[in-house]
Amino acid sequence: MPRHGVATDCTRVGRVLARIGDKWTVLVVRQLAEGPRRFSELKREIGGVSQRMLTLTLRGLERDGFVIRTVTPTIPPRVDYELTFLGHSLREPIEELGNWAFAHIDAIDEAQREFDARAGSEPS
Amino acid sequence: MPRHGVATDCTRVGRVLARIGDKWTVLVVRQLAEGPRRFSELKREIGGVSQRMLTLTLRGLERDGFVIRTVTPTIPPRVDYELTFLGHSLREPIEELGNWAFAHIDAIDEAQREFDARAGSEPS
DNA sequence: CAGAATCCCGGAAGATACTG
DNA sequence: CAGTATCTTCCGGGATTCTG
Numbered sequence: 001m002p003r004h005g006v007a008t009d010c011t012r013v014g015r016v017l018a019r020i021g022d023k024w025t026v027l028v029v030r031q032l033a034e035g036p037r038r039f040s041e042l043k044r045e046i047g048g049v050s051q052r053m054l055t056l057t058l059r060g061l062e063r064d065g066f067v068i069r070t071v072t073p074t075i076p077p078r079v080d081y082e083l084t085f086l087g088h089s090l091r092e093p094i095e096e097l098g099n100w101a102f103a104h105i106d107a108i109d110e111a112q113r114e115f116d117a118r119a120g121s122e123p124s
Numbered sequence: 125m126p127r128h129g130v131a132t133d134c135t136r137v138g139r140v141l142a143r144i145g146d147k148w149t150v151l152v153v154r155q156l157a158e159g160p161r162r163f164s165e166l167k168r169e170i171g172g173v174s175q176r177m178l179t180l181t182l183r184g185l186e187r188d189g190f191v192i193r194t195v196t197p198t199i200p201p202r203v204d205y206e207l208t209f210l211g212h213s214l215r216e217p218i219e220e221l222g223n224w225a226f227a228h229i230d231a232i233d234e235a236q237r238e239f240d241a242r243a244g245s246e247p248s
Numbered sequence: 249c250a251g252a253a254t255c256c257c258g259g260a261a262g263a264t265a266c267t268g
Numbered sequence: 269c270a271g272t273a274t275c276t277t278c279c280g281g282g283a284t285t286c287t288g
Binding site for chain 1: 136137138139140141142144145146147150151186187188189210213214216217218220221222224225226228229231232234235236238239240
Binding site for chain 1: 249250251252253
């Protein structure tokens with residue numbers, strides 16, 4: 001069993017964060033967690049995402065082994081995306097983060113308000 | 125107790141991810157987890173970070189209430205940073221993520237190699 | 249329908265120089 | 269020592285257009 005502390009190897013955590021920390025990945029994973037989705041379904045359900053970014057996000061997830069892309073070569077074509085086992089396992093740490101965010105978001109908000117108030121009233 | 129699913133509210137998770145998902149935050153938190161640090165200590169220990177980015181990262185963490193900044197107005201000046209209680213609580217989800225990353229990084233690496241191999245050999 | 253290709257902009261982030 | 273200021277470069281990401 002490898003012994004590792006607070007954040008394990010920086011590089012590893014950094015790479016994972018670089019993936020799930022981007023703008024759309026978490027939203028996509030959340031939708032796919034509820035079942036397979038077509039491209040247009042994801043686009044509609046997520047809302048605010050461009051085709052380009054949805055494509056890039058899905059490609060990244062596919063490359064990392066989080067998502068499987070299934071093409072049905074009909075006309076018009078149909079493409080389904082679904083989480084792999086690895087993709088599903090990613091839900092746990094994301095959910096943890098979500099729970100943490102839910103629990104502490106108010107404290108963060110207030111800290112920000114206080115900070116901004118101080119910054120506004122004590123310039124040089 | 126609020127009931128919330130996979131990723132809680134997107135906005136909340138998104139804001140937290142936007143903070144800890146940036147390039148340097150996790151590295152800084154990891155160092156501060158081991159105890160208070162001076163600016164130059166952080167800069168040296170982290171390595172590769174510019175003064176500018178370290179400053180901005182610390183300001184962001186301070187604003188969010190994760191870090192306390194203590195100035196000792198000597199000459200030369202001395203500034204210490206330390207995690208707040210909120211900051212320490214952030215270590216848990218980060219560590220979870222670290223553990224997850226540690227456990228699955230090999231699978232991700234191989235998925236990437238396979239994907240890249242396919243992409244290289246099956247162009248139109 | 250599901251993208252690929254192209255153009256474009258704003259912000260992230262690095263390098264450098266200066267300062268209390 | 270611990271920043272701030274400025275400049276520049278780079279890239280994420282949006283809008284639009286085209287295609288099998």
